[in-house]
Amino acid sequence: MKQRRSPITSVVMIGLAGLVGVPLYYIVVNTLKTQEEMTRSPLALPTHLFLDNYQRIFETVPLGRSFLNTLIVTVAALVVQLLVGSTAAYAMAMRASRFNRIFGALLLLGFIVPGQSTLIPLYRMLVGAELVDTLRGLVVIYTGGAIFCYFLIQAYISRLPFEIIEAARIDGAGPFQIYWRIVLPLIRPILVTVGIFQTMGIWNDFITPNVFLSSPEKSTLVLQVYRSVGEFSTDWPSFMTMSVLVLIPMVVFFVLTQRHIVSGLLAGSVKS
Amino acid sequence: MSASVLTPAETSTGVPAGAGRPPRFNWSRARETSANQLFLVPVALVFVVLLIVPLTQTFYWSFTDFTGYSADVKWVGLSNYHKVLTDPSMLAGLGFTLAFTIGTAVLITACAIPLAVVLNKKFFARNFVRSVFFFPAIPSIAILGLVWGYILSPLGSGVLNSVLNSLFHAGPYPWLSDATLARLSVIVVAVWGGAGWHAMLYLAYLQSIPADYYEVATIDGASARQQFFHITLPLLTPAIVISNFLLMTGGLKVFDLPFTLTKGGPGYSTYTITQSIITSGVAQGRYGLASALAALFTFAVALVAVAQLWVSRRIERRVL
Numbered sequence A: 001m002k003q004r005r006s007p008i009t010s011v012v013m014i015g016l017a018g019l020v021g022v023p024l025y026y027i028v029v030n031t032l033k034t035q036e037e038m039t040r041s042p043l044a045l046p047t048h049l050f051l052d053n054y055q056r057i058f059e060t061v062p063l064g065r066s067f068l069n070t071l072i073v074t075v076a077a078l079v080v081q082l083l084v085g086s087t088a089a090y091a092m093a094m095r096a097s098r099f100n101r102i103f104g105a106l107l108l109l110g111f112i113v114p115g116q117s118t119l120i121p122l123y124r125m126l127v128g129a130e131l132v133d134t135l136r137g138l139v140v141i142y143t144g145g146a147i148f149c150y151f152l153i154q155a156y157i158s159r160l161p162f163e164i165i166e167a168a169r170i171d172g173a174g175p176f177q178i179y180w181r182i183v184l185p186l187i188r189p190i191l192v193t194v195g196i197f198q199t200m201g202i203w204n205d206f207i208t209p210n211v212f213l214s215s216p217e218k219s220t221l222v223l224q225v226y227r228s229v230g231e232f233s234t235d236w237p238s239f240m241t242m243s244v245l246v247l248i249p250m251v252v253f254f255v256l257t258q259r260h261i262v263s264g265l266l267a268g269s270v271k272s
Numbered sequence B: 001m002s003a004s005v006l007t008p009a010e011t012s013t014g015v016p017a018g019a020g021r022p023p024r025f026n027w028s029r030a031r032e033t034s035a036n037q038l039f040l041v042p043v044a045l046v047f048v049v050l051l052i053v054p055l056t057q058t059f060y061w062s063f064t065d066f067t068g069y070s071a072d073v074k075w076v077g078l079s080n081y082h083k084v085l086t087d088p089s090m091l092a093g094l095g096f097t098l099a100f101t102i103g104t105a106v107l108i109t110a111c112a113i114p115l116a117v118v119l120n121k122k123f124f125a126r127n128f129v130r131s132v133f134f135f136p137a138i139p140s141i142a143i144l145g146l147v148w149g150y151i152l153s154p155l156g157s158g159v160l161n162s163v164l165n166s167l168f169h170a171g172p173y174p175w176l177s178d179a180t181l182a183r184l185s186v187i188v189v190a191v192w193g194g195a196g197w198h199a200m201l202y203l204a205y206l207q208s209i210p211a212d213y214y215e216v217a218t219i220d221g222a223s224a225r226q227q228f229f230h231i232t233l234p235l236l237t238p239a240i241v242i243s244n245f246l247l248m249t250g251g252l253k254v255f256d257l258p259f260t261l262t263k264g265g266p267g268y269s270t271y272t273i274t275q276s277i278i279t280s281g282v283a284q285g286r287y288g289l290a291s292a293l294a295a296l297f298t299f300a301v302a303l304v305a306v307a308q309l310w311v312s313r314r315i316e317r318r319v320l
Helices: A007-030 A035-040 A052-060 A063-094 A098-112 A115-128 A135-143 A146-157 A162-170 A175-186 A188-204 A207-212 A221-232 A236-271 B027-038 B041-061 B079-084 B088-119 B126-137 B141-151 B159-168 B179-206 B211-219 B224-235 B237-252 B256-262 B273-283 B287-319
Strands: none
Touching (some): A007 A236, A007 B088, A063 A188, A063 A236, A063 B027, A063 B041, A098 A146, A135 A207, A135 B041, A146 A188, A175 A188, A175 B027, A188 B141, A221 A236, A221 B141, B079 B287, B088 B126, B088 B179, B088 B273, B141 B179, B179 B256, B211 B224, B224 B237, B237 B287
């Protein structure tokens, strides 16, 4: 391919990127201005450092609490999903009996059936188990994602050299030892990839918290933002400041895991 | 163990091959097998409790007048399905969801492929530009919807309206309060959010096309346009299938963006299937109706999934 750097391409693409990025720029820049300065020159850089908006948000919105809630739910759900998914993938790899093959095919249902189809019965189930409006209940719902994890992990395990596991078995290692000491370390790359995608999915999820949580003190970050918008109504600097604050953890996460996301995007989409 | 009491004649019928060998039961092997099968218990629990049971309930309730109190559940046949297909709000949800699915799939594909081709070339600040386009895929769509709701606010003080006013003295335009504009706004924001992500998908496939193809084509005198239509596009077919499959299933399930941007309004103009299910099922307790809609929805998504599998199998056979 011609690897010539075209200045026209650069100009056009930077322009386009600017157009796509301008909403974000607008929001970040205006959180550092007074309301008066914002209406006068909405797209200009702030003239001086103005942090009152941030101070006010931290005083009025319990963002720390909802950050902690989101963190607890995400970590707990992620651990459960990866454990359930990897144990299942391990069992399937170790024994390809007809029962297991049929069961594996049935699990595809979990891949096809959308969450909305089971939402109402699950809601009633959680009401019955007194888990509605609890963070634990949320984790239970997210556990369903284990089936998705299973498929990605299973595809990875099936490409591993089976001799390693066979050698461990001959050396007298039991199934639990093999899983914990040999398979888990071997599948770490896929656990990282799946983990990153599931983390983003759980952290950013809106529909589940919106349906299952009602107490303000149990809100996740996304839900907190949604609920605060009503209170702010036209207090737009406050709303934008909150949005910027909520975006920060995901941006940091993205910067740290960017490499995995792009390669995982390909692997994940090729699989599904 | 029971094989030892069987006569040879009986062993030949029904018992799987290999089980008819002399009954020397291998205890360590059996222990290993059962220990191994124990690893399937968690996923089986998840599968049954979080998928099969609720899915069965959804299908069962769709044929009843269940309202939340199991004391008086009556079988009503297909009447819920009939109501779903005549109820104006549900029809509106169905209509907009389909329009959204097709609209975003077409527009995102049309934007993402050229974008990927350009992003594959070398130019100044390429990595920066890639990151900007990819960025909307990172945060929650719900938050982006809220932010855009503020940008597109139909009030004169909305960002876009105030910018248009100061630049051209035009507007204010009812971006989110006019039915057609609201529908378009939701779709445009979805394209803004999804084009970069799908471009990255195409980009990954583009990078696997050998450079020799283009060299040979250039030597043979093929123009850039011919190269795009005769090399790039055919080799991107698997990516187009995957990307559109994701767009179709994602589009049918859409909820966050329209809900946070317009709350489904004005009226029911940006109402979605999912919002319908949640509102009638969880909020209003019309379980039968909501379940019928969920059942139809399940079939629609399953149909798309099966179609995708079928198409991608055929393509694999043709390309490889």
